[in-house]
Amino acid sequence: MTVLNQDQVRSAPTGELVLSMRGIDKNFGAVQALTAIDLDIYSGEVVALVGDNGAGKSTLIKILAGVHPKDGGTITYGDRPVSINNPAESNELGIATVYQDLALCDNLDVVANLFLGHELGRATIDEVEMEKRSWDLLRQLSARIPSVRIPVASLSGGQRQTVAIARSLIGDPRIVILDEPTAALGVAQTAEVLNLIERLRERGLAVVLISHNMADVQAVADRIVVLRLGRNNGEFTVAEVTYEDIIAAITGATDNAVTRRAQARVDAAGDAAVAAGASPDAAPPEEDRP
Amino acid sequence: MVASSGTIVAPVSSPRNPGSQSSLREANRARIVDAITHHGALTQVELAAVTGLSPATVSNIVKEQAAAGVLATTPTSRSGRRAVRVTLAREMGLVVGLHVSNRQLRVALADAGHQVLVERMLPLARDHRADSELDRVVLLIQDMAESVGTGLDEVLAVGVGLAAPIDPGTGLIATRGLMRGWDGVPVADELETRLRRPVFVDNEANLGALGEYRMGAAQGVRQAAYLRVSHGVGAGLIIDGRVYRGGSGKAGEIGHLTLDEQGQVCRCGNRGCLETLVGAAALAAKFPGSHTQVKLRDIVLRANAGDAAARRVIADAGRHLGVALAGLSNLVDPHRIVVGGELAEADEMLLSPLRHALERSTLATASGVPDVVKGELGERAEVLGAVLYAIDLAHITAGRPSDAARTTGPYPMGIAGPRISGIVPDLAPENAPDRGGLAS
Numbered sequence: 001m002t003v004l005n006q007d008q009v010r011s012a013p014t015g016e017l018v019l020s021m022r023g024i025d026k027n028f029g030a031v032q033a034l035t036a037i038d039l040d041i042y043s044g045e046v047v048a049l050v051g052d053n054g055a056g057k058s059t060l061i062k063i064l065a066g067v068h069p070k071d072g073g074t075i076t077y078g079d080r081p082v083s084i085n086n087p088a089e090s091n092e093l094g095i096a097t098v099y100q101d102l103a104l105c106d107n108l109d110v111v112a113n114l115f116l117g118h119e120l121g122r123a124t125i126d127e128v129e130m131e132k133r134s135w136d137l138l139r140q141l142s143a144r145i146p147s148v149r150i151p152v153a154s155l156s157g158g159q160r161q162t163v164a165i166a167r168s169l170i171g172d173p174r175i176v177i178l179d180e181p182t183a184a185l186g187v188a189q190t191a192e193v194l195n196l197i198e199r200l201r202e203r204g205l206a207v208v209l210i211s212h213n214m215a216d217v218q219a220v221a222d223r224i225v226v227l228r229l230g231r232n233n234g235e236f237t238v239a240e241v242t243y244e245d246i247i248a249a250i251t252g253a254t255d256n257a258v259t260r261r262a263q264a265r266v267d268a269a270g271d272a273a274v275a276a277g278a279s280p281d282a283a284p285p286e287e288d289r290p
Numbered sequence: 291m292v293a294s295s296g297t298i299v300a301p302v303s304s305p306r307n308p309g310s311q312s313s314l315r316e317a318n319r320a321r322i323v324d325a326i327t328h329h330g331a332l333t334q335v336e337l338a339a340v341t342g343l344s345p346a347t348v349s350n351i352v353k354e355q356a357a358a359g360v361l362a363t364t365p366t367s368r369s370g371r372r373a374v375r376v377t378l379a380r381e382m383g384l385v386v387g388l389h390v391s392n393r394q395l396r397v398a399l400a401d402a403g404h405q406v407l408v409e410r411m412l413p414l415a416r417d418h419r420a421d422s423e424l425d426r427v428v429l430l431i432q433d434m435a436e437s438v439g440t441g442l443d444e445v446l447a448v449g450v451g452l453a454a455p456i457d458p459g460t461g462l463i464a465t466r467g468l469m470r471g472w473d474g475v476p477v478a479d480e481l482e483t484r485l486r487r488p489v490f491v492d493n494e495a496n497l498g499a500l501g502e503y504r505m506g507a508a509q510g511v512r513q514a515a516y517l518r519v520s521h522g523v524g525a526g527l528i529i530d531g532r533v534y535r536g537g538s539g540k541a542g543e544i545g546h547l548t549l550d551e552q553g554q555v556c557r558c559g560n561r562g563c564l565e566t567l568v569g570a571a572a573l574a575a576k577f578p579g580s581h582t583q584v585k586l587r588d589i590v591l592r593a594n595a596g597d598a599a600a601r602r603v604i605a606d607a608g609r610h611l612g613v614a615l616a617g618l619s620n621l622v623d624p625h626r627i628v629v630g631g632e633l634a635e636a637d638e639m640l641l642s643p644l645r646h647a648l649e650r651s652t653l654a655t656a657s658g659v660p661d662v663v664k665g666e667l668g669e670r671a672e673v674l675g676a677v678l679y680a681i682d683l684a685h686i687t688a689g690r691p692s693d694a695a696r697t698t699g700p701y702p703m704g705i706a707g708p709r710i711s712g713i714v715p716d717l718a719p720e721n722a723p724d725r726g727g728l729a730s
Contacts, residue, residue, distance in 0.1 A: 044588075146332055147339035154369065187429040188437075191412040198413060202591060215422060218415030219393075222583050238416065239574070239583040 158189025387676030449680030497675030499526025612647025
């Protein structure tokens with residue numbers, strides 16, 4: 001409930017495994033939406049979930065958000081297995097989701113939207129405290145909101161996105177899921193949202209970013225997980241991947257990621273012959289890298 | 291805080307008489323000006339909400355500051371009602387400063403009196419490409435111009451800083467491979483066709499040096515060097531009060547000074563460059579255990595939080611930089627070295643080992659070694675330098691005497707007038723628009 005202060009920003013652990021999904025299956029009747037999906041989420045890291053339409057990105061985060069129950073597989077939070085059956089349970093685990101439609105109340109002002117359902121004060125609503133905390137929060141996010149007392153309807157797209165993200169932080173989450181935060185935004189608003197994502201990362205939050213915009217993804221993400229037709233189709237570290245590799249994995253133009261994964265399994269099984277065949281390909285680029 | 295042309299407004303809390311009505315009024319004045327600098331343009335009603343002042347106080351102060359020439363008011367309407375839109379008063383003519391570095395882009399829109407009206411920052415992808423980024427920049431500049439109630443036609447010139455040496459003859463990137471997506475792109479021409487405004491391109495460290503020399507830590511030091519330690523490492527040289535670019539634009543490319551003949555292969559194609567030891571990639575590689583790719587900012591944040599490994603990595607980087615700077619110091623003999631870029635945020639953790647190594651390796655003279663200080667403009671040095679560069683060159687090319695007289699103001703170029711020095715406290719990193727709050 002408290003708005004994070006500077007000390008928490010400093011002490012927030014980073015690079016620690018917060019949540020891990022293994023072998024997640026989901027079907028809607030005859031449609032197999034997800035097949036054996038793996039996803040790891042670390043604190044202080046932005047992981048981008050990319051894929052074509054219908055690749056299963058939204059279904060996967062809806063499982064995390066408690067909208068759909070999973071059909072198979074395990075979710076581990078910290079070191080204990082959990083099941084997320086409804087949005088309330090997702091919230092209790094510290095998972096906050098910001099959907100593409102933002103789910104803001106247009107007729108309410110920024111403060112009312114931020115604290116909707118979590119209003120402060122006992123008998124009466126403590127508007128003064130709420131307004132103060134709203135400013136604190138927005139200032140920490142370096143948000144450009146001219147006033148917290150104007151209806152959300154009068155804000156720009158980027159400002160509305162900022163309010164929606166700020167609202168998700170009110171419950172002190174550990175994981176923030178952003179579904180297409182920059183879709184339908186202009187360049188200036190996109191810049192605002194991308195800066196905001198960097199702020200979240202610096203606070204030690206785990207950020208899951210779904211986006212179709214590769215420039216945005218590569219600008220802020222640390223790791224990119226590609227889904228294709230409901231399956232994992234490659235996982236990349238942004239520092240080591242090119243735009244072309246990602247597009248290839250998204251469209252299936254290459255079977256690289258899949259064969260690499262198969263290769264890894266074979267290697268793990270200890271097939272020496274295959275391992276020897278693969279190593280000359282892998283060696284030269286590592287030597288070149290400074 | 292912010293000075294109008296001529297008068298300097300006292301700082302927020304006047305030391306003589308804190309809590310007095312006049313110091314309170316000064317504080318309120320500063321809050322209003324800060325709010326407008328942060329948001330671009332606001333109506334009086336919004337100003338009251340942002341600052342928490344009463345509408346009457348806002349109205350009074352705005353009226354007073356408008357008369358003093360600090361703020362400008364224009365009638366507008368807000369949700370169907372009449373309102374007063376408040377912006378910073380600006381001198382005729384605008385310039386754009388653009389800084390494209392390896393992982394981020396910064397644009398500042400300023401008036402000809404060096405006052406930044408709006409500023410935007412955008413994180414960039416690794417190996418970003420010129421065509422798509424230039425398109426975005428144009429949209430961003432248009433948007434920023436609209437946010438202060440004007441258009442592109444008022445822009446006199448655009449200054450661009452790129453993270454690679456620029457050949458002064460051709461305006462192209464002189465060394466291939468340093469900004470892969472921008473190699474061989476005539477950036478000035480490309481932007482000119484998009485914006486229809488004159489565009490001038492230079493190396494980012496040169497512009498950072500210009501920024502710190504005119505309005506930052508190197509003011510009045512006619513022999514100075516600016517070291518930018520960020521994704522890559524570069525230096526800008528101020529020699530006899532002018533930026534020295536060299537024959538092909540690579541003067542000051544200290545990041546590619548060879549420190550270890552047998553070292554790692556650098557992205558420039560040589561071996562053992564300074565950058566293979568202290569560049570962002572090299573520093574990140576020092577944290578192999580961490581799961582995530584460590585960014586430069588992460589290292590600084592960790593070091594500030596007391597992480598011993600991060601502190602050590604920064605100190606080692608300082609030592610390498612000191613050795614390289616000793617060489618630079620022997621060759622061009624600056625009086626002061628200003629350190630900027632993202633790693634400079636580590637402050638003394640970087641600077642004291644740097645000074646130590648510099649003192650050990652440089653040739654001692656009677657006047658001692660150059661003093662090493664942190665830049666005053668923080669990460670904005672380059673973009674502000676780009677603004678200054680654009681103003682300088684706009685005067686030469688525009689050549690309309692009336693304009694020139696108006697825009698130059700009472701102070702000849704190169705000498706910091708009260709307006710410039712007055713605005714410097716505002717430009718300190720903790721107040722920078724995009725880096726407020728969480729940055730410290």
